Amino acid sequence: MKLNKAFATVALAGSVAAMSAPAMARDTISIVGSSTVYPFATVVAERFGTKTDFATPKLESTGSGGGLKLFCQGIGTQHPDITNASRRMKPSEFDLCQGNGVTDITEFRIGSDGIVIASSKNADNLDITLEQLFLALGKEVPNPENEKELIPNPYKKWNEIDSDLPNVAIRVMGPPPTSGTRDSFNELALQGGCEDLPAVADMSEDDMEAVCQSIREDGAFIEAGENDNLIVQKLIDDKGMYGVFGYSFLEENADRLQAATLNGKVPTAEAIAADEYPVARSLFFYVKKAHIGVIPGMEEYIEEFVSPAAMGPNGYLKSVGLIVPPREALMNLQDKAANMPNLQKDELM
Amino acid sequence: MTDQRSQAEIVRQSLKRRYRKERRFRAYGIAAIAVALAALVILFADIIGKGYTGFMKTTLTMEVQIDGEMMYLDDATDERQLKMADFVEPLVQALIREIPSATEADRDAVRDLINPYASVTLRDRLKENPEWLNTTRTMTFLAHTDVDVYAKHAGDEAYSIKLSEQQQAWVDQLQEDGVVETSFNDVFFQNGDSRDPSKAGILGAVVGSLLTMFVTLILSFPIGVAAAIYLEEFAPQNKLTDFIEVNINNLAAVPSIIFGLLGLAVFINLFGMPRSVPVVGGLVLTLMTLPTIIISSRAAIKSVPPSIREAAEGIGASKMQVVLHHVLPLAMPGMLTGSIIGMAQALGETAPLLLIGMVAFIVDVPDGFFDSATVLPVQVFLWAGSPELAFIERASAAIMVLLTFLISMNALAIWMRKRLERRW
DSSP states (O other), X not given: OHHHHHHHHHHHHHHHHHHOOOOOOOOSOEEEEOTTTHHHHHHHHHHHHHHSSSOOOEEEOOOHHHHXXXXXXXXXXXXXXXXXXXXXXXXXXXXXXXXXXXXXXXXXXXXXXXXXXXXXTTSOXXXXXXXXXXXXXXXXXXXXXXXXXXXXXXXOBGGGTOTTSOSSBOOEEEOOTTSHXXXXXXIIIIHHHHTTSGGGTTSOHHHXXXXXXXXXOXXXXXXXXXXXXXXXXXXXXXXXXXXXXXXXXXXXXXXXXXXXXXXXXXXXXXXXXTTOSSSEEEEEEEEEGGGBTTBTTHHHHHHHHTSHHHHSTTOHHHHTTOBOOOHHHHHHHHHHHHHOOOOOHHHHX | OHHHHHHHHHHHHHHHHHHHHHHHHHHHHHHHHHHHHHHHHHHHHHXXXXXXXXXXXXXXXXXXXXXXXXXXXXXTTOHHHHHHSOOHHHHHHHHHHHOTTOOGGGHHHHHTTBOTTHHHHHHHHHHHOGGGTTSXXXXXXXXXXXXXXXXXXXXXXXXXXXXXXXXXHHHHHHHHHTSEEEEEOTHHHHOOOOSSGGGOOSHHHHHHHHHHHHHHHHHHHHHHHHHHHIIIIIOOOSHHHHHHHHHHHHHHTSOHHHHHHHHIIIIIIITOOOTTOHHHHHHHHHHHHHHHHHHHHHHHHHTSOHHHHHHHHHTXXXXXXXXXXXXXXXXXXXXXXXXXXXXXXXXXXXXHHHHTTOSEEOOSOOOXXXXXXXXXXXXXXXXXXXXXXXXXXXXXXXXXXXXXXXXXXXXXXXXXXXXXXXXX
């Protein structure tokens, strides 16, 4: 009998726990989005949490695309308030937002991130142009005898492309296709080195992108997981290997890794901020204005993010590897935080 | 005769070969065990070798002059003043005093030895003890993560030292003077996640795991046992129950990420439950553990000898009395063992939680079932992917904590089986 009763209580307690689906208000800011912005936004969130009386915001690293999809799902506490992105919102995503009632969005461009090609300090450093990089990594490259014709990539060693490059096999580790870093690498580095080649000159835009953004699959490019620490570890162990990852990982391992010079530019914080380094991209976050005033602390969080203490020339975001915006851009951001202007679709076109 | 002798001869001749064969067969078995053990030893040696330093913290103990004038603070009970006051300056001044060779000009280099959150500690201590204003106190603060890495891993190839030569010399001196000390990392067990490795802890993840496991247990155990009892004792044998049985077995083999997708579609999108909360995590893991519990509970019920049922029925017990008074108590040890193993499996799961938002950066320790939370294996995953090298040892330390939980749960299962098991 006792057992009987015990069972009934346990089952009841269980079903109560399951049924009490909450229509509760949320007092924690919910942030989703890019894994590239994640290490910066988390630091801001934590500082914000200790500095103010608000709860520390919750951050999920969902990738830029995944974050925008969640963000544009609608208005209401079950949807995120802010999304981070390592690329700009696409017009199609803007339409999705509008369709779901997320009409008022403010965009913040918070700084830059560079993608570097690094190797162990003991390896031969690369001094390479984007075109040479494409020749090394593209799936189909122009035939050296006939520059109009595309052939499967024949290069096995770097010095086959240019005799000044090191005499080692082409082996590059990089992020998988799901990663935003890979998207930017394809778009900025590979396409940047390929779009002016005669072989693709007569192609339509789509065909050109298909050729320029295809990475060889014969083992010379090795897809590592999303974990950049793994690539760093591999580079240190294997002198002939090169790796593709974000600038913050280079900075963290500065005394063991060196970065390749691309188009004559070394990836330094200054070169990336000034957009001189060719493989640099901007980082963003988007705010759902309808949630301001509903979720406590949103305005204060944004203020903290764009404050000089965070993003100034000596700000704490700089020490975790963010390439901070120049003074003027920071002033504009602070204006934006005060006025919260709506994002217009034609800005994204 | 000759025939027989030759047969004995044949046997004798082949005997050696047969013995050899058996020895070889045994050797294969031993080799197999050795390989498995070696893999285990390598895994543990790697994790412990990398992670034991995660259980150590580096601190600065110094005499701090809590000088109100320097801090722009004249009333330590005034919330507004506390918010505006400068808590970094007294720390920097205190450390400069501890380093004889450092001057006011080195203040930036000195400040980089102090943890960025040390000023928050000072603020909180002063808030608790307002009378400390304008006194001098000996206090202990966390050192900067770069100092922590240097103190623990100087000369280690796998770590990069980010202190300058001058700072390294200072830290060496301070270590001799007993200002910089390495001790047991209690912070690791008292804090939630942080982006500062020195301040990061697993308490948030442990509490999140406990809350999630509680929901899982309280749902999956009664449901699983009830389903097993019905299927074993009451259900008629027909096509429908066969179909259910096949499906339960299939469900046990479904990859866990599928349950995450189901949880996202049903609990979050359909029922509108919040993301990242232990209740939803528990519900998803319940779905995942149910088949394991049902299958092991049915096996436990099956192993109760029919003579016990017949005896109970013989003295006039009803079917329900037979089940509740006789079968269930005898089958309980087996059911509990199965449930504990199912729970241990759920404790180590990350994939389904990814989709329901429990893979997130959460600083505050959760204090309820509807509070955002993460779990231990997720914490390991997040730290392993962080750029800061000091997180690697903490990830290994968190793995050790997780393994301790898993091993103790499995040990509990074995102990219960040994203790409560009955033989017929």
